[in-house]
Each structure stands twice: as C-alpha cells, then as structure tokens.
Amino acid sequence: MKFSNKLILWYLDNKRDLPWRKTTDPYFIWLSEIILQQTKIEQGMPFYLSFIQSFPTVFDLAEASEHDVLKLWQGLGYYSRARNLHHTAKFVVDTNKGIFPSSYKELLKLKGIGDYTASAISSICFNEPQAVVDGNVYRVLSRVFGLQTPRNTSKGIKDFKELAQEVMDIENSGTYNQAIMEFGALWCKPRNPSCEACIFQNSCYAFLNKQVHLLPVKISKIKVRNRFFNYLVILSSDDKTILKQQTQQGIWKNLYEFPLVETSENSFLRKTEIQNKIPFASVQTASLFNETPIIHKLSHQHIHIRFWIVKTSEIRDYGICFSQIASFAVPIVLHNFITKFSFYKTVNFDTFEKLAK
DNA sequence: AAAGCGGGGAA
DNA sequence: TTCCCAGCTTT
Numbered sequence: 493m494k495f496s497n498k499l500i501l502w503y504l505d506n507k508r509d510l511p512w513r514k515t516t517d518p519y520f521i522w523l524s525e526i527i528l529q530q531t532k533i534e535q536g537m538p539f540y541l542s543f544i545q546s547f548p549t550v551f552d553l554a555e556a557s558e559h560d561v562l563k564l565w566q567g568l569g570y571y572s573r574a575r576n577l578h579h580t581a582k583f584v585v586d587t588n589k590g591i592f593p594s595s596y597k598e599l600l601k602l603k604g605i606g607d608y609t610a611s612a613i614s615s616i617c618f619n620e621p622q623a624v625v626d627g628n629v630y631r632v633l634s635r636v637f638g639l640q641t642p643r644n645t646s647k648g649i650k651d652f653k654e655l656a657q658e659v660m661d662i663e664n665s666g667t668y669n670q671a672i673m674e675f676g677a678l679w680c681k682p683r684n685p686s687c688e689a690c691i692f693q694n695s696c697y698a699f700l701n702k703q704v705h706l707l708p709v710k711i712s713k714i715k716v717r718n719r720f721f722n723y724l725v726i727l728s729s730d731d732k733t734i735l736k737q738q739t740q741q742g743i744w745k746n747l748y749e750f751p752l753v754e755t756s757e758n759s760f761l762r763k764t765e766i767q768n769k770i771p772f773a774s775v776q777t778a779s780l781f782n783e784t785p786i787i788h789k790l791s792h793q794h795i796h797i798r799f800w801i802v803k804t805s806e807i808r809d810y811g812i813c814f815s816q817i818a819s820f821a822v823p824i825v826l827h828n829f830i831t832k833f834s835f836y837k838t839v840n841f842d843t844f845e846k847l848a849k
Numbered sequence: 850a851a852a853g854c855g856g857g858g859a860a
Numbered sequence: 861t862t863c864c865c866a867g868c869t870t871t
Binding site: 527535608612624626628682 | 864869
Binding site for chain 2: 530531532534535567568569570571572573645646682683684713
C-alpha cells in the first residue's frame with residue numbers, strides 16, 4: 493500500500509479529538525496554527541480555547557486592542573505571533589470583509605504566515621495540495637525514506653518540501669497533512685519512537701538500517717557558554733602558594749590550578765568569598781591582578797579569567813613554594829600567567845604592586 | 850545563511 | 861543539562 497494511504501488509515505484510527513478538527517473555517521484553523529507554531533498541543537490548547545472564547549470571529553479579534561491580544565497571549569511565548577495575529581486580523585477585516593484568502597500563494601503574503609502555515613490552512617480549509625513540513629514531517633520523512641540532508645540548512649528545507657510534496661495524497665491533502673504530523677507526534681517521536689508497533693516496520697529506512705536515533709540529521713550549531721573564573725594566587729607570609737588538582741569531570745581534568753571561585757558574571761569578589769575558599773589561612777590583602785579578564789576561548793566555552801593576588805598568613809604544609817609551580821601540569825592560560833607574574837614578582841616586585849591597583 | 854524570539858516538558 | 865515543539869521574521 494502507498495505511504496500516504498497507510499498513513500491516513502492509521503490516522504483515522506489513532507487521531508486525537510481536538511477542537512480545531514471539528515471545523516474547516518479558516519479563522520479557527522488559522523488561529524490554531526499560529527498558536528501551535530513551535531508549541532506542543534497540550535501547551536497551546538488552553539490558549540486556543542480562551543482565544544475563541546474572547547474572539548469568536550475575526551471581527552472580534554480585529555476590534556480588540558493589541559494590548560488585549562498580548563494579554564491573552566501572556567505566557568505562551570514568541571510574542572511576535574500575537575502582534576502579527578492581530579495585524580492580520582485587522583488586515584483581513586479591512587481589506588476583504590473578514591474573508592481569508594483561499595490559496596497558498598495569497599495566504600503566504602499575510603504577516604505571521606510562512607510556508608508551513610500557508611500549506612496547513614490551504615490544505616485543511618480548501619483542499620489545496622500543499623504539503624506541510626514541520627518538525628514532525630522532517631522526522632517521519634527522514635526516517636521512513638532515509639533522507640539524510642540536514643534539516644536546518646537551505647538545501648534541507650528544499651529537499652524535504654520536495655519529498656513531502658511527492659509522497660502526499662493529492663486528493664486528501666488536508667487529512668494527509670494532519671495524519672503525518674499526528675503520526676510524528678504520537679508514534680515517530682524524537683526519542684523512544686514506537687518502532688516495534690509501527691505500520692512502516694517493513695519499509696522504514698531508518699528502522700531497517702538501525703538509524704532511527706540518527707535521523708533526522710541536524711547541523712548542531714555550537715553555542716558558546718560564558719564562564720567567569722577567579723583564580724586565587726596565594727602568597728603566604730612563608731612564601732608559599734596553593735595549587736589544587738582539578739578532579740571533577742570537565743575541562744582541564746587532572747591538571748593543576750590555583751584555587752578557583754567561579755561566578756555567574758564578572759563580579760568583584762568579596763573578601764569573605766576568598767577567605768571561605770582557603771579556610772586554613774588568614775587573608776590579609778587581596779588585589780585584582782588583571783582588571784580586564786583574559787578571555788580564553790574553547791570550542792564551546794569562553795572563559796573569562798581574572799587573577800586575584802591574595803596575601804595570607806603562614807600556610808606551611810598546605811602550600812608549595814612558588815618556584816615549584818613549574819613542575820606541575822597546568823592549563824596553558826595559567827602557565828602564561830605564571831610566567832608573566834614570576835617576572836614581576838622576582839625582577840621588580842614594586843612594579844607589580846602598582847599594576848595590582 | 851544565521852540569529853533572534855519563549856516557555857515548558859521529557860530524558 | 862540538552863533537545864524539541866503544528867515556525868516566522870529580520871539581519
């Protein structure tokens with residue numbers, strides 16, 4: 493049996509009973525589609541109900557103030573959807589007596605309506621053969637047909653739209669579109685999909701090739717996390733300092749470093765925070781070595797590093813001689829600091845004292 | 850082509 | 861924590 497036929501038969505058996513499935517009125521379909529953009533049905537449902545309650549027709553929505561619309565949208569996120577919703581309601585009322593455009597091409601011109609929403613409305617309300625491509629469709633098509641193009645690239649967007657258009661049921665586009673999305677939401681889920689009881693077990697590319705968890709392909713754009721490190725460079729009265737081995741999982745594991753106070757931003761350390769870090773010594777003075785943080789760039793993290801010169805009482809066996817530091821494995825950024833600092837410390841201590849201010 | 854925009858639930 | 865959700869718009 494054809495892919496689309498199997499899907500529609502599955503849908504008729506398994507579809508959820510949802511309010512916007514009882515109508516093909518473009519106003520209600522449009523409203524539901526806007527609310528459900530990037531939003532799970534469970535989250536959007538109460539908002540849909542309150543919107544049709546407050547604004548039973550597009551005229552009611554158009555007459556409302558933007559603030560009232562935003563107020564009702566409060567908590568749903570992506571607030572430009574609410575502003576565009578209101579704008580489009582007014583536009584439809586002002587230019588076409590409240591009647592929505594009835595073609596994909598015309599719908600696409602409205603604010604807040606892109607390829608997905610224009611396809612959804614034109615197929616569900618007017619049976620125009622436009623295949624929707626949403627997060628569910630990317631997943632189902634990539635798995636069943638083995639389409640490996642990364643979905644978040646321009647080629648991916650193009651390839652998936654083409655395949656979606658190719659395998660859809662031209663005669664029942666509205667039902668087909670809802671079927672594939674429902675299947676993606678209930679069966680072909682991102683994680684732990686129900687492959688053992690799937691109607692496509694015998695033909696699904698991903699299932700047959702054990703690639704279900706690898707599809708759809710998505711280019712992961714590395715997002716950089718900012719972290720703020722304050723290293724405490726201890727100078728005790730018995731001329732020692734502290735190095736600790738980084739034992740926790742993470743960057744620089746098993747390397748040595750100065751006692752570290754991580755903060756959520758470039759904040760000025762309090763003396764008590766420093767003292768708490770080294771309870772075995774008594775802090776006398778603490779000064780910032782570099783006002784401007786050194787930004788150490790790793791692939792996924794930008795580490796903003798500041799060194800604090802902390803003079804303390806005797807620490808005896810808790811510490812090591814400063815000259816021994818060279819024999820410990822430390823991150824390069826610490827090594828660079830140590831080199832620079834040793835220069836000030838041994839050659840011209842007075843210069844450092846000035847710099848520390 | 851990439852970034853910005855929200856809030857919530859699941860693993 | 862990370863991922864993803866019935867995406868669209870702007871840069």
